[in-house]
Amino acid sequence: MLNIDELKFDEKGLIPAIVVDAISKKVLTLAYMNRESLKISMEKELTCFWSRSRNELWLKGETSGNYQHIVSITADCDGDALMVMVEPEGPACHKGTESCFEYPLWYSEKLEEFSIDGLMALLLERKEEMPEGSYTTYLFQKGLDKILKKVGEESTEVIIAGKAQDKKETIYEIADLAYHVLVLMAETGISLKDVRKELASRHVIDHKVKQEKMV
Numbered sequence: 510m511l512n513i514d515e516l517k518f519d520e521k522g523l524i525p526a527i528v529v530d531a532i533s534k535k536v537l538t539l540a541y542m543n544r545e546s547l548k549i550s551m552e553k554e555l556t557c558f559w560s561r562s563r564n565e566l567w568l569k570g571e572t573s574g575n576y577q578h579i580v581s582i583t584a585d586c587d588g589d590a591l592m593v594m595v596e597p598e599g600p601a602c603h604k605g606t607e608s609c610f611e612y613p614l615w616y617s618e619k620l621e622e623f624s625i626d627g628l629m630a631l632l633l634e635r636k637e638e639m640p641e642g643s644y645t646t647y648l649f650q651k652g653l654d655k656i657l658k659k660v661g662e663e664s665t666e667v668i669i670a671g672k673a674q675d676k677k678e679t680i681y682e683i684a685d686l687a688y689h690v691l692v693l694m695a696e697t698g699i700s701l702k703d704v705r706k707e708l709a710s711r712h713v714i715d716h717k718v719k720q721e722k723m724v
Contacts, residue, residue: 513544517589523559524591528601531580531594532705533626537601538609540569542591547582554579556593575599625691625701632695648692656696659689 518524523541530537540558542550546566549557553568556577560567570576577595584591602609616622635645648656663686670678694700 511584511588513547515588516547516584516591517587518543519589523561524589526556526558526591526593528556528577528593528595531596532709533702535608535626536610537577537595537597537607547591550579550593551582556595570598573599573603575601577601628688629691629695629701632691636695645692648689649696653693653696656689656693660686660693663689 580594666682
């Protein structure tokens with residue numbers, strides 16, 4: 510493990526800290542730390558930054574209540590930047606958004622970004638606007654029983670393809686199942702964050718076993 514003395518702070522004694530949601534992996538903000546704020550962050554297990562505008566220490570959440578509980582802090586290969594994984598309480602941005610990075614600047618015309626979060630946002634949009642001709646709209650119109658039936662059907666298809674050890678077909682059916690599960694989540698008010706938190710609560714690292722394996 511590194512120690513603070515091995516980090517490279519700039520001429521003002523600062524180092525950039527990229528704050529990332531440990532569960533969703535979404536970049537929340539970019540802030541700066543000095544030696545003191547980094548020490549406080551590690552001691553309190555809460556993000557503490559150096560405010561360049563106010564020229565003072567800033568414990569995130571001290572006034573807003575939107576604390577960021579630190580899971581880990583990792584330095585880059587040059588030791589001049591930090592990635593801080595956190596479990597946030599509330600929005601990261603002072604404007605009230607989950608992340609400070611909410612303002613698109615440019616998109617590639619050749620490459621298309623895909624994410625489960627983006628798909629979920631689209632499904633929620635379909636549920637609200639109900640555009641004609643959309644299969645997703647059809648499912649929402651038919652209601653919970655139809656959605657549950659489709660989840661059951663797609664689960665069976667996954668089992669059949671998996672049993673046949675047909676990798677390509679299994680991938681295809683898993684994608685179908687995932688889509689219908691997301692529709693079910695949208696219908697019943699379950700968010701991706703809810704599921705990620707549940708999965709994270711089951712993810713336990715046995716540090717003792719890990720240490721023994723390294724010996």
